[in-house]
Amino acid sequence: MRTSLLPRGRGTASNPPNRFAPTRIIASDDGWQEEVPPCGATEVRQETAKSIISRNQSPDLPFDRSLNPYRGCEHGCIYCYARPSHAYWDLSPGLDFETKLIAKHNAPALLAQALGKPGYACAPINLGANTDPYQPIERQQQLTRRCLQVLLDHRHPLTIVTKGALILRDLDLLSELARQRLVAVYISLTSLDDELKRILEPRAAAPAARLRAIRVLREQGIPVGVLCAPIIPMINDMELEGLLQAARQAGAQSASYMLLRLPREVAPLFEDWLHAHYPQRAEHVLSLIRQSRGGALYDSRFGQRFRGEGAFAELLAQRFKLASKRLGLDRREAFELDCSRFCPPGGQLALL
Template sequence: MSAAEIPSDFLPPPVVKGRGAIGSADNRYEKLARVALDDGWTPEEVPPLRTEVSFDRSKSIIVQQTALDLPFSQSLNVYRGCEHGCAYCFARPTHAYWGLAPGLDFETKLIAKPDAPRLLREALRRPRYTVAPLALGTNTDPYQPIERGLGLTRQVLEVLAEFDHPVGITTKSALITRDLDILAPMAAKNLVRVAISVTTLDRTLARELEPRAATPSRRLEAIRLLTEAGVPVAIFASPMIPGLNDAELEAILAAGAEAGARWASAILIRLPMEVAPLMEAWLRQYRPDRADRVLSLIRQCCEGQLYKAKPGERFRGTGPVAEMIGQRLRLARLKLGLDTPVWDLDCTRFAVPPAPADQFSLFS
């Protein structure tokens, strides 16, 4: 729809308190698009949206990864959608596969996998299973708010600990410290690594950009508590959004190093499919004075587009702006002692424990 085709009574997407997406962002598979019009009865304030949780009865739980630019070969996600509501979340388009909108639906209509612990245990017992570090939090956060009640991530960790299976966890939630009783013993066996994502140290920006995620100070405190418990931690200054939070890169890494992080990384913002218009709407709402500048800088990192999917370049971008961020990351890592790799986990300890119905060997 061109500017000339926009009706005079067009109603801008609503801002919902406590949610990150501006509007719903129609599912790309739908044949029809909806345009809201002002009929004079629109309330001044949109009421809060409640989180709805449905359940997915998947028959498998481990996903094999084939992308060459990923540091892991298999992953597991116990939730679809994420209540953190990060406006920039690259995983939003996956909600379209389920007939849901990548906008507000992604953060309010969640899907949990209650069979995940059982399916994982069955997968690890298969004779042909080949052990490799399992990544949690690759698509949606395993410690998002509904985990507090459902506890599926904790149950998955209990299974992994039972098998002495290595795992890497990425989160922006302080709830991970709840599971220190599992993580600390696993860390002592070199079976676990954790990455805490800190996008900004500015509490106001964090609240607007990631409305239901832990505050920056709580994430740094989680790094400290994990480190004190012997769990190796990396700090991810991600995503880096040129013109919005990239000036904080060194400060974020310094705060992580002070809290005990041993390694650091940063990933350029990724805006695939429906995420690009959602992020633009967020910028127009919360940072209208710099929206055009931020979008221009992102395009300069993606060969004129808002997203570049090419493996090997999608995480870091190309061009002078992206190269400068990468150089600053390398120098800061070296200066702060955050250049120690932490993802070399021990796969030799993996062992299938006896099942309750197994008989003991006569000669054991």
Template sequence: MPPGGTSLPSPRGRGSAANIGGRFDTWQRERPAEVVEADRLQREQAPDDTPLLPDPRTELLIDTARSVLTRNQSPDLPFDRSINPYRGCEHGCVYCYARPSHNYLGLSPGLDFETKIFHKPDAPELLAAELAKPGYACAPIALGVNTDAYQPLERQTRLTRRLLDLLLACRHPVMLITKGALIERDLDLLAALAAENLVTTAVSLTSLSSELSRRLEPRAAAPQRRLAVIRTLAEAGVPVGVSFAPLIPGLNDHELEKGLEAARRAGAAWAHYGVLRLPHEVAPLFEDWLARHAPGKAARVMAVLYDMRGGQRNDPRFGHRLRGLGHYAELMAQRFRLAHKRLGYGEAPHLDCSRFTPPAVPRQGPANPQLSLF
């Protein structure tokens, strides 16, 4: 809950209610008691769901990173390298595990994460330079796994499309996951990649309820629209799966089987799931969201989450962070396995790394490689 002891209403189209302090801050925001009381009275007199805060505008900022390829050694992930064209995400998913990364920029994991979006305008050029290095060994790149590569600002920057253009030209395999419908814009590139076994896609589905989705993920595509995206990709011959995540006890866990069924009917060929994670500042943000949108369920939801994490709000250990511990985690795993088998889901295809051709990058310095003494 934000400092001041009371929950604020969210601005329209935003998941967070305020800019909470980060774990690296040496100060904390405090709301005066008279302001807290004025907010309470205003909420009591306003209709339900009325946004009482000014709508913050999205700012597009430049990320001056020198590299775009991030490596990991996590056994929980099916890839060892990834590219994130954006830092921050306008979708505003309140549960997003990437929110704490805005602390490293001196910004809040709250509204700042949703409204101050950093992009890497030279990402394709930086990637080309890395792929052209003599020692580079080809393996699938996951594109947009920390924050969505198809968030609304992609319409303006076209960074993801430019990256796909490069990967197609190099015959480099790529993996995508999104909850945005903008991926359909790049169907031509995705179909060309798919024809050479160079791409897999996945759509993240959190709920079949438009109402719950609107509150959890205010600027992401609606559930039925995401199912339509799965259908469009499948019909175009682009391999597509579904990720039912995050699974939240008491909120969407009852939809697991129905969500998997709907995705399978739409054309999803494989599926996976993940249980809600609450690293660092995500925990107070999510607790505040519960206080605003599901106060009657808040205590039960948090009790099960604490039980799944061994009495903590988060368990970052490999092998545990995506599934959890205890009876609830075992029950969810069993339900998923049974539904996966009953619905005839398979596994994601293995992508072809054998035809990778390094990009031609302009040589730095004199064309003649012979060094000069003078």
């Protein structure tokens, strides 16, 4: 069901059934609904997780392990590729994903246990691979901060991907991690347009706040890169060079980008969003996506899923390459993290 009546502060009004649901309810517009539906309060459920470090063998990712203290994300980004994961908990990838959140309350303790297991080999852990570790509920839950403390205590390297300005709360821990070459931060920057941000990423930090986060982190000596993601044809692709320029002026040292991904239930959610906010442009946007995805809205193949193929994708890659080289954002030497200092729980930390 396509609707322009979106809940205030949410990315979608739709709550489609997850792909594992045995029954489905189909809503229809009878013409009586005229008011914008309420956004609904955020509900946080506590989960006693059994494990905390996720492993991957993807050749597209620069890390082989990640940690996510939360399931679901209150930022409500309509394009979020993690939305389909909510189906595993019998929840909708739609509104449920941004309103019914799960906090792994024992994440810090599980992390310490995992680091202390015999045979554990140290390599950087990524925070933020699935959902944002600095989404609004982190202010109260503080699971990300407590995990940072565990990693610092045992001198374990990590990377962080976030669009949350709340990361500045943890400058004390991040500064010490950076001093020991144990952390690199990537700030996701999607648009410099506040209005586009409001409808695309309703509860994420404003563009100015993200640029300020880059600036403050760099002033504290913390390595920072910018992630221009996702790039959406005819929505924000025209901002690419401007995003890179603004990030470089704020102090970013490296840059990357990603073409819009629409796996599983994300595709129909994004289509509804397009028709609600850009009805005259929607079909053109979808056409360019299909041209970049072999005729479909999504291509999951390694090597293709982040970049796409075809004329539009190739032009985008060339634009990024030229702009990042011109701005000096194509260097990665500042992001070499030190795994040699790791001391597992129960081990003896070196004095120097």
